[in-house]
Amino acid sequence: MSAAIDSAPTPMMAQYIEIKAANPDCLLFYRMGDFYELFFDDAEDASRALGITLTKRGKHLGEDIPMCGVPVHAADDYLQKLIALGYRIAVCEQLEDPAEARKRGSKSVVRRDVVRLVTPGTITEEALLDPGQGNHLVTLTRIGGKGKAGEFALAWTDLSTGIFKLAASEGHRIEADLAAIEPSELVVADPLYRDETFAGVFRRFGKRARPEPQALFDAATAPDRIATFFGVATLDGFGDFSRAELSAAAALIAYLGKTQLAARPALRRPERRLAGASMEIDPATRASLELTRSVQGKRQGSLLGVIDRTRSGVGGRLLASRLSNPLTDPVEIAVRQASLAHFIEDPDLRRDVRAALARMPDIERALSRLALERGGPRDLLAIRSGLQGAASIGERLGADLPVELAHCHAALSDLPAALRTALETMLGDEAPLLKRDGGFVRQGAIGELDEARTLREDARRFVAALQGRLAEETGIRALKIKHNNVLGFFIEVNETHGKALMAGDGAGHFIHRQTLASAMRFTTGELAELQERIVNAGADALRIELETFDRLSAAIVAQAGRLQAAAAALGAIDVAASLAELAVSEDWARPRVDDSLSFRVEGGRHPVVEAALAAAQGASFVANDCDLSPPGAASEAGAIWLVTGPNMGGKSTFLRQNALIAILAQIGAYVPARSAHIGIVDRLFSRVGASDELAEGRSTFMVEMVETAAILNQSSERALVILDEIGRGTATYDGLSIAFAAVEHLHEVNRCRSLFATHFHEMTALSERLARLSNVTMRVKEWRGDVVFLHEVGPGAADRSYGIQVAKLAGLPKSVISRAKAVLAELERTDQGERRGTFLDDLPLFSAAVKREMPNGKPHADAPDPVAEALGAIDPDRLSPREALEALYELKAVSRRAAED
Incomplete structure (x- = not known):
């Protein structure tokens, strides 16, 4: 037991x-x-x-x-x-x-x-979120098929802002679509989650990816579930969605219901992202170009970190979203460019608007917290300040605006005036974090609240007033009102006066409470009522404030659609004004973007590298041109530039900067160049740098080949392809053969605009038989045995890679540098290539000079060279012919002795 x-x-x-x-x-x-x-x-x-x-x-x-x-x-x-x-x-x-x-x-x-x-995708607390970064919850589903076959769709929301978007997808595009959204949490239908085809994709998300039962994604009941959530009878007014899109959307709503329980988030109506509406960028390319985060995973050092000069959280999130999804419609791009131009042409407007935006609270996130019943008084103040600031910005914008800014102005003009008035009337200037602390309703707004507050805060004064009045009415000047924890408030008089009050001689209805040795205690109905009011005053005041909070919150949530539209307008204004500020301060140019296959950049610069140089050294960036436009009017395909040149010469920077210029142009920004003409790029591929995926069982070369295969299998005329050092991860002849074949495929099959950097100088011969391929090189200058990198791109081909000079700059031991020079000289002399073992068998393992640096097999980089010392002691100007001949014999002897040692 x-x-x-x-x-x-x-x-x-x-x-x-x-x-x-x-x-x-x-x-x-x-x-x-x-x-x-x-x-x-x-x-x-x-x-x-x-x-x-x-x-x-x-x-x-x-x-x-x-x-x-x-x-x-x-x-x-x-x-x-x-x-x-x-x-x-x-x-x-x-x-x-x-x-x-x-x-x-x-x-x-x-x-x-x-x-x-x-959960990672459903947090809304201000302290847990980055103001300038979205927090996306994504649901992914597949209808029919197995592996990469079938109908795929994604739905995603940022619960902290209420956005709700849908997109159809394809099996081969899932990873790229997820990379563009950057989910904080990924919810996947269980059968799809367990499909080995996508195991690697989901594994990269770790705990942030989770399976949910297929019933959550039921396509048959999806329309009814979505309609019920939004309180409509039919989805006809929402748009035309596929079964997979509806399945993903319903699953998203169901998952929010599962995690938020009784709270109903203020989601906007679902917005469909059309296929082909944005530039497709695969995950490897995003990582290579460091669009939103650097290779270290930080915002600093990324393109977003350099261009983000937004002044509000909503603007920062919108800029990050646009950078992840560049447009492919020249008309929409021109609309965004016109907004920038408007702010560039009116610097006073730009300054005033940016100053106002810096004072703006985050309306979107405050609204979301209130809708989920997680908000506090400061969120009410944020909505009030947001309404006031939005109205001010709308007035400052004025009239005669370009299309995008005109739409923004209309949204700001449609803000609910009655709500603003109510918030201004009811709320004080300061508020606590939690509503339970009270004190956020303005003094004078509610009479009953003022009375309760006054009673709570001035209880002593009320008691003293009652005491004075009773003393005057009874004529007992010694009458006192006191308090203890047993009786509460009571009236105390001496025994003589107490007997008179009990006999009814005094004024009012005194009720006896207690008799002491020298005093008697009483109460009255009025004192009892006052005591109850004082005791309950704090509770009453808080009750009134909480009721006011709930009433104001409900009024705000009822206007969610208009508030969200205003927040979106403020974000668009912020992005336009900040990119205009960037263009002016950094001397960026407005690119021409159209439906052609042109790609012509004059004086292009890498924005991140240029910013780093300016910050660290105050040095200027060397600008370069790039022209991948079709070489002739009749050509229907872009050009290929084969880029050769030394290590450290700037090839990778040149390749990346042109890809970044294309992205910036297609988000509607100005670009770091003197001028640019960009024909729409529908897909961007970048294979730059080396990495492995050991967890996936892939070597560096295997990763390189997988990424190259994706490029060659998917790119077309409108693609822009950036390739660097293809084939360097394997044997020379194998790598050279792969690189040759890849360039030919790009030229003949893909027919895309491409930059191809290589150290295989033999490939420059391709320009003789590939009409759209041109050789360019990174220029260098040799000076007294060293190499100076000019970082300039010019026509022609490099005949050397200067790898040994770079190794010397990196600090390799002198013995290694000397040995490398000897091997290189022999390679160049014999031209043996892959058969280098033949001549290396005949080449001494270490020269005499190198041996002297390695006594007992241990290198000493600073060991003296006797030949060099003897030579240094000779002054040729003071030698006779005979003395010169004798010195030569002596040098030969010194060299022989050194070799024997």
Whole structure:
């Protein structure tokens, strides 16, 4: 019996176990007073992840129960760390006051339940989010087929802003589409998640990718589920969506319902992204070009980090989205360019608008928190300030605007004036973080609230006034109103006056409460009422403020559509003004973008490298031209530039800068060049640099070949292809053969605009038989045995790679440099190529000079060279012919002795 009792959990632990069983894949944050506690395996996982102390609390089944906890007031910091590691958290709150639980019995447990699941893609807390970066939750589905066959679709939202988008996809494009969205969390239909074809894709997301039952993605019921969520009878007014798109959208709504429970997010109506509407950029190209983050995974050093001069969170997020999805419609691009031009031509407007935007709160995220019932008084203030600022910016824009800015002006002019008036009337100038703290309603806005506040804050004055009036009415000047914890407020007089009050001689209806040795205590109906009002004043004041908060929140959420439209308009204005500021300050040019196959850049520069040079050295960037346009009017294909030149000469920078210029041009920005004419690029491929994927079982060369295969299989006339050092990861003849064949394929089959950098100088001969291929080289200058890199691109072909000079600059030992020079000289003399083993057999392993540097087989780079020393001691100007001949014999002898040593 005793063992059975010991094994039975306490009521509190039984409640915990029950709630945990309903949320097995989450860490359960179990509210106990001012702490969220975690038990059992959750406690062990959290203590390791957060670096907090693991303790214990009681026993279960004879074992100690591990426990750790985090303070409620600091929970956001801990949530941020856990979310970053991919954990999901179930937040379990106390749903009643502990006093209510005690009324049910001494062993009754406070009623608790999970109020929200916190996952990487569903966070909305300001402290957990980057203001300039979206936080996307993505659902992915496939209808019919296996592997890469079938109908694919994605749906995604940023719960913190309410965007809701859909896109059809294809099996071979899934990874590229996901890379463009950059999901914080990916939800996949279970059969698709377990398909080995995509195992590598999902593995890269780690814990951020999770399977959900196929029922969540049921296409048959999807239209009804979406219609129910948006409160409409039919989806006809939403647009024409495929079954797969509807399946993904319904799954997204269902997953939000699963994680947000009773809260309903303020999602916009789903917007469909049309196929081909944006430039396709595969994940390898995004990483190579460092569009939104550097190779170290940081924003600093990326293209986005250099061009982002936005002043608001909504503007920063929009710029990042546009950079990830460059347009392919020249008309839309021209619309964006016109907005930039408007701000460039009016610097005063640009300055004023940017200053106003810097003061703007994040309307989108404040609205989302209020809709999810996670908002606070500061979110109300944010909406009020946003409405005021938006109206001011709308007025400053004025009239006679280009198309995009005119639409923005219309959205800002449509803001609800009544809502703004209500917020201005009701809210004070400052507010606490939490609504439970009160104090955010303006003084004078609500009479009942003012009275409660006055009573709460000036209780002493009210009591003193009543005391004075009673003393005057009774004529008892010694009458006092006092307070203790037993009686509350009471009237105290001496025994003589007390007997008179009991006899009814005094004014009013005095009720006897207590008799002491020298005093008597009374109360009156008025004092009892005042006491009740004072005691309840704080609660009444908070109740009125909370009711006001709920009323204002409901009014804001009711205007969600107009507020979201205004926020989008502010984002577009911010992006246009910031890119205009960038163009002016960095001397960027407006590119001509059309439907041709042109690609002509004059004086192009790499924006990231140029910014780094200016910041670190104050040096200027060497600009270069690039022309990949069709060579003749009748040609229907772009040109190929075969780029040769030395290591460190700037080939990779030149290749990348032209790809970045194409991207910048197609997001509607100006570009770092004197001028540019860009025919629309529908797909961008970049194979620059070396990397491996050891976890996938791929060597560096295998990764290179897989990426090259994707380029050769997918690019067409409108593509831009950037290739660097194809074939260098294998034997020379193999690599050269692959590079030759790849260039021929690009020229004859893909017929795309391309930059192909190589150290295989033999490939320059291709220009004689490939009409659209031209040889260009990175120019260098040799000076006193060293090489000077000019970083200039010019026509022609390099005959050397200057690798040994670069190795010398890198600090390789002198012995290695000397040996390399000897081997290179022999290679060039014999021209043996892959048969270099033949002549190396005859070449001494180390020359005499090198041997002298390596006594006992250990190199000494600073060992003296006796021949060099003897030669240095000779002054040719002072030698007679005979002395010169004798010196020559002596040098020969020194050399022979050194060789023998």
